[in-house]
Amino acid sequence: MFRVLYQYLVPVQVRSIDFESTEVVILEEIDDSEECGVSMKKGVCYRCFKGNRFMEKEACIVCGANYCYDCVLRAMGSVPEGRKCVTCIGFRIREARRGKLGKCSRLLQRLLTDLEVKNIMNAEMLCKLNQVPPELVFVNGETLSKDELFQLRNCKYPPKKLRPGYYWYDKYSGFWGKEGQKPSQIITSQQNVGGHIKTNASNGNAKVWINSREITKEELWMLKSAGVHCEGKPHLWVSEDGTYEEEANKKEKSKIWDKTRTKLVCTVLSLPVPPGSENPSEKEVNGEIRDNLAQKSIHKFLLVGYEKSGTSTIYKQGNMMITNNFSSGAKNSDTENVVLIRPRFSMVFPFSEDERQTIKLLIQRKLFGYLGILLEGREQFEEESLLEKRKRCVINKSGPSDNLEAIFPAATCEYAPFIEEMWKDAAIQATYYRRNELQMLPRVATYFLDRAVEISRTDYEPPDMDILYADGINSSNSLTCVDFSFPKSTQDDSLRYQLIRVHPRSLGEHCKWLDMFEDTAIVLFCVALTDYDEYSVDRNGVLTNKMLASKELFESIVTHPTFENKNFLLILNKFDLLVEKIEQVPLTHCEWFRDFKPVVSPNCHNSTYPSLAQRASHHIGMKFKELFRSLTDNKLFVSLVIGLENDTVDEALRYAREIIMWDEEEEPYLNFELSSTDSEASSLCVLLENDLSD
Numbered sequence: 205m206f207r208v209l210y211q212y213l214v215p216v217q218v219r220s221i222d223f224e225s226t227e228v229v230i231l232e233e234i235d236d237s238e239e240c241g242v243s244m245k246k247g248v249c250y251r252c253f254k255g256n257r258f259m260e261k262e263a264c265i266v267c268g269a270n271y272c273y274d275c276v277l278r279a280m281g282s283v284p285e286g287r288k289c290v291t292c293i294g295f296r297i298r299e300a301r302r303g304k305l306g307k308c309s310r311l312l313q314r315l316l317t318d319l320e321v322k323n324i325m326n327a328e329m330l331c332k333l334n335q336v337p338p339e340l341v342f343v344n345g346e347t348l349s350k351d352e353l354f355q356l357r358n359c360k361y362p363p364k365k366l367r368p369g370y371y372w373y374d375k376y377s378g379f380w381g382k383e384g385q386k387p388s389q390i391i392t393s394q395q396n397v398g399g400h401i402k403t404n405a406s407n408g409n410a411k412v413w414i415n416s417r418e419i420t421k422e423e424l425w426m427l428k429s430a431g432v433h434c435e436g437k438p439h440l441w442v443s444e445d446g447t448y449e450e451e452a453n454k455k456e457k458s459k460i461w462d463k464t465r466t467k468l469v470c471t472v473l474s475l476p477v478p479p480g481s482e483n484p485s486e487k488e489v490n491g492e493i494r495d496n497l498a499q500k501s502i503h504k505f506l507l508v509g510y511e512k513s514g515t516s517t518i519y520k521q522g523n524m525m526i527t528n529n530f531s532s533g534a535k536n537s538d539t540e541n542v543v544l545i546r547p548r549f550s551m552v553f554p555f556s557e558d559e560r561q562t563i564k565l566l567i568q569r570k571l572f573g574y575l576g577i578l579l580e581g582r583e584q585f586e587e588e589s590l591l592e593k594r595k596r597c598v599i600n601k602s603g604p605s606d607n608l609e610a611i612f613p614a615a616t617c618e619y620a621p622f623i624e625e626m627w628k629d630a631a632i633q634a635t636y637y638r639r640n641e642l643q644m645l646p647r648v649a650t651y652f653l654d655r656a657v658e659i660s661r662t663d664y665e666p667p668d669m670d671i672l673y674a675d676g677i678n679s680s681n682s683l684t685c686v687d688f689s690f691p692k693s694t695q696d697d698s699l700r701y702q703l704i705r706v707h708p709r710s711l712g713e714h715c716k717w718l719d720m721f722e723d724t725a726i727v728l729f730c731v732a733l734t735d736y737d738e739y740s741v742d743r744n745g746v747l748t749n750k751m752l753a754s755k756e757l758f759e760s761i762v763t764h765p766t767f768e769n770k771n772f773l774l775i776l777n778k779f780d781l782l783v784e785k786i787e788q789v790p791l792t793h794c795e796w797f798r799d800f801k802p803v804v805s806p807n808c809h810n811s812t813y814p815s816l817a818q819r820a821s822h823h824i825g826m827k828f829k830e831l832f833r834s835l836t837d838n839k840l841f842v843s844l845v846i847g848l849e850n851d852t853v854d855e856a857l858r859y860a861r862e863i864i865m866w867d868e869e870e871e872p873y874l875n876f877e878l879s880s881t882d883s884e885a886s887s888l889c890v891l892l893e894n895d896l897s898d
């Protein structure tokens with residue numbers, strides 16, 4: 205049946221592996237290079253010693269030896285137990301390779317017919333020796349019998365990816381996890397397998413107990429998000445559907461996972477939710493896709509930055525892309541430069557009618573605030589106008605407050621015509637003309653004030669662009685996250701990504717909550733390039749330069765033990781604003797950039813010569829890179845972004861993905877050839893990267 209190739213067989217490399225050991229190592233992934241017990245040059249074929257890491261190979265599921273196209277069948281013979289070298293036949297598979305069971309490479313598909321491949325994979329899956337041995341699966345400290353393992357694997361919601369190892373199982377709620385770790389899944393409850401759960405099963409120290417297990421910090425966060433009172437060391441009883449009651453107070457409370465917010469927290473913290481209780485919006489995407497996606501690992505992008513650096517704009521931008529893509533029917537679009545983002549438990553997006561109504565009121569309230577500042581400015585400029593009386597009129601109507609924002613929204617309809625009149629007033633227009641002199645007026649105000657009349661109307665419906673510009677949406681202390689994937693045309697279309705935006709305030713003092721994000725693949729640290737001459741009052745009431753405050757936050761995150769050796773992509777945002785500002789205020793205004801001495805060249809009028817803003821952002825990037833190197837000995841990646849322009853955000857996200865991919869391939873970042881689809885998208889980032897190379 206199989207292509208029997210004994211005639212070609214030559215002795216394969218002799219390897220020394222301790223096959224007899226029954227030690228339960230097992231749960232950790234093992235590096236291929238260590239597996240065969242021989243030191244080989246990385247990437248070469250284990251039989252002919254030719255090739256490199258980019259060459260397609262097939263690996264033995266026991267020892268991990270890799271073979272090239274020419275050698276694989278000679279090394280593996282008639283493959284009676286699946287892909288094993290002839291010397292490995294009769295031995296148990298390496299647990300770290302269990303995930304690869306039954307999944308063959310393209311190399312084998314090219315070499316054999318479909319039927320042959322199918323038969324090999326069946327043999328691999330069904331071979332007794334390749335099954336999880338029940339005596340190596342421990343649940344609550346007790347090894348399983350054959351029947352127990354059978355029961356566990358065949359219940360309605362079985363543990364996923366069950367491998368030999370130590371697990372804990374809360375039979376009452378169905379919580380399941382690896383010993384000493386937070387729960388990873390909620391499986392079918394009430395199964396009679398293993399021993400009794402121990403108090404310290406998950407190694408928690410949150411001083412809260414669920415079904416007599418002390419829970420982890422992550423679970424504590426989840427409970428708090430669900431509104432469960434966690435003070436006073438409570439013991440809770442949680443049943444499989446999430447209803448909980450306090451041991452001392454037997455009155456049943458509501459369910460833990462009812463709130464979308466709780467599901468969001470669970471998603472971000474990689475905590476399980478009961479099967480079947482996932483957010484409906486997730487199912488809507490496409491049931492099939494979701495199931496497929498669920499099996500793939502998620503790469504988490506953590507987006508964080510100092511206040512007003514632009515994180516929510518970048519996050520909103522991502523959501524816009526998906527909204528627009530789905531609404532235009534481009535769900536499976538192959539369009540390049542477009543990131544498909546699937547909303548998951550997003551708090552604000554995509555915009556429902558109610559949400560749009562809330563956003564509308566928020567934008568109108570902001571507009572009133574800006575107009576209030578203009579009115580004050582008008583006074584400040586000591587210009588006379590008819591409007592003076594009207595302003596007094598508003599103040600009289602609104603009581604002690606002299607801020608229009610405070611009387612909104614009750615007065616919306618009443619004052620809408622008044623806004624139009626006021627806006628047309630010559631004195632207000634004159635004040636508006638001098639708006640750059642008004643310290644209190646944020647830059648973004650111009651965008652809205654230009655359309656003050658339209659926005660103040662009751663029938664105003666905020667378009668996407670207004671939502672993007674609107675400050676204050678999504679600026680809560682909460683977390684927000686979306687799932688996304690990249691278009692099909694790229695090589696890793698099967699992978700799943702998640703963008704998590706977290707506000708620095710919710711990280712707590714000394715960023716103590718950062719350890720919640722330990723499984724982050726890459727940190728996107730956002731810096732507003734314009735912060736170098738701006739100030740804010742810090743926690744101790746001291747006026748601080750915002751760039752230095754941003755630097756301090758960066759240092760705290762980079763040096764946080766949880767983020768040791770993490771990839772970092774520095775997002776230098778608001779480049780468009782820097783272009784304007786740098787002409788007015790020198791970069792040396794900030795003491796950290798005192799050494800910025802741009803060389804003035806005779807070619808500086810040449811269009812290919814970098815502009816002052818480019819050189820300034822280059823310098824800022826350099827400074828962060830130097831700092832990063834001094835703190836971690838690693839390389840910091842940099843991307844230049846204009847948060848309000850979706851293509852630059854798209855490029856930054858693509859760049860982040862590439863960094864993760866390089867990391868996974870253990871390829872040093874140098875001389876990496878980009879695929880043709882990605883080369884364009886990343887050009888800006890790579891250019892900047894070269895530019896900033898240290």
Ligand SMILES: Nc1nc2c(ncn2[C@@H]2O[C@H](COP(=O)(O)OP(=O)(O)OP(=O)(O)O)[C@@H](O)[C@H]2O)c(=O)[nH]1
Nearest residue numbers: 511512513514515516517648675679778846847848
């Ligand atoms: N011109 C311009 N404005 C930007 C850019 N990025 C963000 N903004 C504006 O800067 C302001 C602050 O941006 P946000 O995205 O709210 O910043 P944040 O990091 O969420 O800050 P918090 O609100 O403190 O959470 C908003 O008014 C944005 O419209 C950019 O690249 N260019």
Ligand SMILES: [Mg+2]
Nearest residue numbers: 516676678679
């Ligand atoms: Mg914001």
